[in-house]
Each structure stands twice: as structure tokens, then as C-alpha cells.
Amino acid sequence: MLAFLRIRSVALPAGNIRVLSSKLLSTKNGTDSIGSRSESTKAHYDIIIGGGGLVGTTLAAALSSNPTLADKKVLLLEGAPEFKGFDPAGPYQNRVSAINKNSIELFKSIDAWSHIEAARYKPVKQMQVWESNTDALIQFQHDNFASDVACIIENDLILDAVYAKVKDAPNVEIQNKARIQCVRLPKDSQSQLSELELQDGRTFSCDLLIGADGANSVVRKEMGVDVFSLNYERMGLVATLDLGDDACDNSVAWQRFLPTGPVALLPLTDRLSSLVWSTTNEQAKKLQCLPPNEFVDALNEAFCRQYPRVELADKAVQALNTFFGHNATQHQVQYPPKVCGVKEKSRATFPLGFLHASSYVCSGAALVGDAAHRIHPLAGQGVNLGFSDVRYLVECLAAGAYAGFKLGDKQHLIKYERKCLKKNVPIMLGVHGLHTLYSTDFSPVVLFRSLGLQLTQNLPPIKNLFMRGAMGQ
Ligand SMILES: Cc1cc2nc3c(=O)[nH]c(=O)nc-3n(C[C@H](O)[C@H](O)[C@H](O)COP(=O)(O)OP(=O)(O)OC[C@H]3O[C@@H](n4cnc5c(N)ncnc54)[C@H](O)[C@@H]3O)c2cc1C
Structure with a gap:
């Protein structure tokens, strides 16, 4: 019934939305009256960003540091309580991201990179990705590209860096515990505004509403765009791992494709690494509850265990290496450092899926980050795609403001969408394709993917092309 009322509320003409939803709240809480939600609580902003995660907060920082948009009044609404900040002397966190060169350039352009640099991050100098059913592998080194393969940065540190920029910005306001309940978008942004209501009944209007509210975006639902989504029925298990006293120069990222999904180690310090282990829901839950020593054994085994070989694919990989004049040792799998321990309470699981919105814009609204697209973390x-949305959207809004377009003008926002689709779709299809290819041990598929991986390893121009794409160059 509640859901029904909410759906009905967005279909009503302007003005009614607030009243109907307030009624809903009063029914739900039993305390509120319609009259107490007066018009004086309804505030107007040029731009409202719904969702203050990594992408939404970075967008707010980027809008505030763009000189053409400096006069725009921006509101950042985040459903969660206020961000508590990041302690660079504290323990390492389990949520980290491999950040590519383009994203680092964005942080530099908004003066947030120095904040990260002064705290802590780990450059990845090499990467090895390998199979479990054959000897196929691919290795990348930073000297092939004259820059690091990626940087591993804790998510809360990124948030801390961009949050500091937003807090200092005179034209941006942040409101926490501000969960958007419903949205009403205009048919025509020339004459109408976008409106929204929070769970606590407060209402706002704006010229442009930006949905940065993650994969279950309320803004996207109201935009009425088609969404293609898949539940991979897999979880990503993350943890902070101790490599022990013997570890040194830990600067390699390791990823092995197991029959259940990829397991990856990302360097954090010489002694610590971060784990992303994508596996079946059942195994992820089991691994999360294992006693620490058993968990560490299972993890070490995952990197070293011999899985049933696909002989034909193995022979094909060897033949390919011989054809390119490499001996067996040149393309031999290296093994990651042995894991000695897992940090207490660092294990957590996240559901994995694929999602893509058919359109990122409509009159009065636009989508960024996971609200528009969500992919498997294997690459x-x-x-990084979310941060490139931020760059394209700010460029588009600045160009539009300069040329005299209204902020919510769909005809102008479409330029943002086109740029994003051109960049995002090939990467998304590639990542989804890899997930699909590696989700089976059907021999012809193993043969095909092993040859593809080894051919890429043997052909530096193709390898560099892939790597430059992943590095965001
Ligand atoms: C295990 C794992 C590992 C990953 N590793 C990497 C990696 O190495 N590199 C990489 O590039 N990506 C990685 N990703 C992907 C990355 O984490 C996401 O793409 C990214 O967090 C999306 O950020 P976002 O701000 O768009 O969305 P979210 O992080 O989902 O943030 C949305 C925000 O909106 C708020 N919100 C939601 N609904 C409302 C509402 N109604 N009203 C107000 N606020 C609302 C939420 O509280 C949240 O703060 C990984 C993902 C997983 C699961």
C-alpha cells in the first residue's frame, strides 16, 4: 500500500506531491500533520546531487571548483549520517579501490590529490592475471606505460579528500540523514523545476537533479529509463590481509580466475594487501565465518591449488609461446606472497551485479556513477567510470552555462550522455564478457579464453591497448 501511494504521488500535478507524501508520513509515524510541512521548508537550489558516496561527493567538489559554475548554488543530499573522516594513522580499511590515471588527474584538477598523497596510497607497479585450468597468463609492468598501473586507495580516504573540498566550498551545502523519498521531474525543463521530497518530509526544488544515489537509485526510477540489470549470484568478499614479516616490496596486483570467480590481492603496504574474492553466495558466506587460520589456508590454497587441466588448451598455449619464440620460463606463472593472517573484523561481503541505464539524462535530471552503471569488480x-562521468558532466554543464543553456536542458545534457556511453559501454561489455567467459570450465571456452589471454600477452601493442584502456589513458 505504501509503495502504491508513492507511485501514485509522482503522477500527480506539481504541488500535490508534497502533500500526499506528507500524508503518507503522518500515517506511517502517527505524529506528523500535513500543516506542519509549510512552504517555508521548501528550498530552491540550482543543482541538487542525490547521494554523497564517492561519485556524488566528488561531483560536488568538481562543480565547486569549476570557475564557470562558481555562482551555482549546489546541495548535496546524503541519506547516511555525517561522514566521520579518515585517520591516516589508523588501521587500514577493507574497502579500497584501484584508481586509474584519469581519476587521479580529476583529483589533481580539484586539488584533492595532495590530500590523498599526504596520507597513504600504494602504487601498483606490476600486475599478473592468470587462469586456473591452463598456464595462460598476462603480465603488465609500469615501465611499459611510464606510469603506475593503478593506485590502491582506501575509499574513505578518497571521500575524506573530496569532502574536505566540499566543506570549504562557499556555494555547496551538505545535508546528511537526508534520504530522498520521492522525486518529480518536469516534462519540460524550460518552464518547470525538478522537485523532491525527503523521508522526513522536507521538500526541495532545483533546475537540475543529479542522481548519484547508487545502484538502487530513486532518481533513476523516476526518470523512467529502461534498465538492463543482471544479478550475478556472486558476492565480493573483501578483507585486509597480513603478509607477515618476510614480505617486502609488495607492489604487484595479483588476480587468479577460479572456476567460481576471480580472487585478487591488491597491495596496500609492504606488509598488507587487500582482498577481493568474487565467489558464489554460499562460499562467500562460508568464508566470511571461517576461523581466521582456516580462512587464510583457504585463501592460500585458492592461489596455488591445481585445478583439472584442459589439455588441449594447455598445448595450444605452449604452441603459441613457441610460435612467438618464448621459452617456457618467460611466461611462467609467478605466485603471490603467502598470506599469514587476516585483520580482525575486516571481512565483509557485497553482492555483485551488472546494471546499465538506457539513458543517463532527461529534462531536469542526470545520472552519474553506479546510479547509471554497475559492473563486476574484476577489472x-x-x-573509475563514475569519476569519468563526473568529469564529462562538469565539462558539459560549464560549456552549457557559458553558451546560455538552462542547467536541466535535455538537448544539452545529451552531449554528456553521448560522451559517457562512448566510454562506458565498451568497458562494461568487456568486463561482463570476461566475467561470462571465466564463469565456465567448458573445454572449448577454456581453449578460446586461454588463447585470447596468451595472444594478448605475446602481442605488446594489443596488451598496451588493453592496459591503456584500463588505466584510463
Ligand atoms: C567488492 C568491490 C570492489 C570494488 N573495487 C573497485 C575498484 O577497485 N575500482 C573501481 O573503480 N571500482 C571498484 N568497485 C566499484 C565501486 O565500489 C563502485 O562503483 C562505487 O562505490 C560507486 O560509487 P557511487 O558513489 O556511484 O555509488 P554508491 O557507493 O552506491 O553511493 C551512493 C550514495 O548514495 C546514498 N543514497 C542512496 N540512496 C539515497 C537516497 N534515496 N537519498 C539520499 N542518499 C542516498 C548512499 O547512502 C551512498 O552514500 C568495487 C565494488 C565492489 C563491490
Whole structure:
């Protein structure tokens, strides 16, 4: 019934939305009266960003530091309580991201990179990705590209860096515990405004509403765009791992494709690494509850265990290496450092899926980050795509403001969408394709993917092309 009322509320003409939802709240809480939600609580902003995660907060920082948009009044609404900040002397966190060169350039352009640099991050100098059913592998080194493969940064540190920029910005206001309940978008942004109501009944209007509210975006639902989504029925298990006293120069990212999904180690310090282990829901839950020593054994085994070989694919990989004049040792799998321990309470699981909105814009609204697209973490691209949305959207809004377009003008916002689709769709299809290819041990598929991986390893121009794409160059 509640859901029905909410759906009905967005279909009503302007003005009614607030009253009907307030009625709903009063029914729900039994305390509120319609009259107490007076018009004086309804505030207007040029731009409202719904969702203050990594992408929404970075967008707010980027809008505030763009000189053409400096006169725009921006509101950032975040459903969660206020961000508590990041302690660079504190323990390492379990949520980290592999951040590519383009994203680092964005942080530099909004003067947030120095904040991260002064705290802590780990450059990845090399990467090895390998199979479990054959000897196929691919290795990347930073000297091939004259820059690091990626940087591993804790999510809360990124948030801390961009949050500091937003807090200092005179034209941006942040409201926490501000969960958007319903949205009403205009048919025509030339004459009408976007409106929204929070769970606590407060209402706002704006020229442009930006949905940065994650994969279950309320803004996207109201935009009425088609969404293609898949539940991978897999979880990503994260944890902070101790490599022990013997570890040194830990600067390699390791990823092995197991029959259940990829397991990856990302360096944090010489002694610590971060784990992203994508596996079946059942195994993820089991691994999360294992006693620490058993968990560490299972993890070490995952990197070293011999899985049933696909002989034909193995022979094909060897033949390919011989054809390119490499001997067996040149393309031999290296093994990651042995894991010695898992940090207490650092294990957590996240559901994995694929989602893509058919359109990122409509009159009066636009989507960024996971609200528009969500991908498997196997290539470490999800939030990097979100940061590239931020760059394209700010460029588009600045150009539009300069040329005299209204902020919510769909005809102008479409330019943002086109740029994003051109960048995001090939990466998303590539990542989804890899997930699909590696989700089976059907021999012809193993043969095909092993040859593809080894061919890429043997052909530096193709390898560099892939790597430059992943690095955001
Ligand atoms: C295990 C794992 C590992 C990953 N590793 C990488 C990696 O190495 N590199 C990489 O690029 N990507 C990685 N990703 C992907 C990356 O984490 C996401 O793409 C990124 O967090 C999305 O950020 P976002 O701000 O768009 O969305 P979210 O993080 O979902 O943030 C949305 C925000 O909106 C708020 N919100 C939601 N609804 C409302 C509402 N109604 N009203 C107000 N606020 C609301 C939420 O509280 C939240 O703060 C990984 C993902 C997983 C699961």
C-alpha cells in the first residue's frame, strides 16, 4: 500500500506531491500533520546531487571548483549520517579501490590529490592475471606505460579528500540523514523545476537533479529509463590481509580466475594487501565465518591449488609461446606472497551485479556513477567510470552555462550522455564478457579464453591497448 501511494504521488500535478507524501508520513509515524510541512521548508537550489558516496561527493567538489559554475548554488543530499573522516594513522580499511590515471588527474584538477598523497596510497607497479585450468597468463609492468598501473586507495580516504573540498566550498551545502523519498521531474525543463521530497518530509526544488544515489537509485526510477540489470549470484568478499614479516616490496596486483570467480590481492603496504574474492553466495558466506587460520589456508590454497587441466588448451598455449619464440620460463606463472593472517573484523561481503541505464539524462535530471552503471569488480573499473562521468558532466554543464543553456536542458545534457556511453559501454561489455567467459570450465571456452589471454600477452601493442584502456589513458 505504501509503495502504491508513492507511485501514485509522482503522477500527480506539481504541488500535490508534497502533500500526499506528507500524508503518507503522518500515517506511517502517527505524529506528523500535513500543516506542519509549510512552504517555508521548501528550498530552491540550482543543482541538487542525490547521494554523497564517492561519485556524488566528488561531483560536488568538481562543480565547486569549476570557475564557470562558481555562482551555482549546489546541495548535496546524503541519506547516511555525517561522514566521520579518515585517520591516516589508523588501521587500514577493507574497502579500497584501484584508481586509474584519469581519476587521479580529476583529483589533481580539484586539488584533492595532495590530500590523498599526504596520507597513504600504494602504487601498483606490476600486475599478473592468470587462469586456473591452463598456464595462460598476462603480465603488465609500469615501465611499459611510464606510469603506475593503478593506485590502491582506501575509499574513505578518497571521500575524506573530496569532502574536505566540499566543506570549504562557499556555494555547496551538505545535508546528511537526508534520504530522498520521492522525486518529480518536469516534462519540460524550460518552464518547470525538478522537485523532491525527503523521508522526513522536507521538500526541495532545483533546475537540475543529479542522481548519484547508487545502484538502487530513486532518481533513476523516476526518470523512467529502461534498465538492463543482471544479478550475478556472486558476492565480493573483501578483507585486509597480513603478509607477515618476510614480505617486502609488495607492489604487484595479483588476480587468479577460479572456476567460481576471480580472487585478487591488491597491495596496500609492504606488509598488507587487500582482498577481493568474487565467489558464489554460499562460499562467500562460508568464508566470511571461517576461523581466521582456516580462512587464510583457504585463501592460500585458492592461489596455488591445481585445478583439472584442459589439455588441449594447455598445448595450444605452449604452441603459441613457441610460435612467438618464448621459452617456457618467460611466461611462467609467478605466485603471490603467502598470506599469514587476516585483520580482525575486516571481512565483509557485497553482492555483485551488472546494471546499465538506457539513458543517463532527461529534462531536469542526470545520472552519474553506479546510479547509471554497475559492473563486476574484476577489472577495478566501477568507480573509475563514475569519476569519468563526473568529469564529462562538469565539462558539459560549464560549456552549457557559458553558451546560455538552462542547467536541466535535455538537448544539452545529451552531449554528456553521448560522451559517457562512448566510454562506458565498451568497458562494461568487456568486463561482463570476461566475467561470462571465466564463469565456465567448458573445454572449448577454456581453449578460446586461454588463447585470447596468451595472444594478448605475446602481442605488446594489443596488451598496451588493453592496459591503456584500463588505466584510463
Ligand atoms: C567488492 C568491490 C570492489 C570494488 N573495487 C573497485 C575498484 O577497485 N575500482 C573501481 O573503480 N571500482 C571498484 N568497485 C566499484 C565501486 O565500489 C563502485 O562503483 C562505487 O562505490 C560507486 O560509487 P557511487 O558513489 O556511484 O555509488 P554508491 O557507493 O552506491 O553511493 C551512493 C550514495 O548514495 C546514498 N543514497 C542512496 N540512496 C539515497 C537516497 N534515496 N537519498 C539520499 N542518499 C542516498 C548512499 O547512502 C551512498 O552514500 C568495487 C565494488 C565492489 C563491490
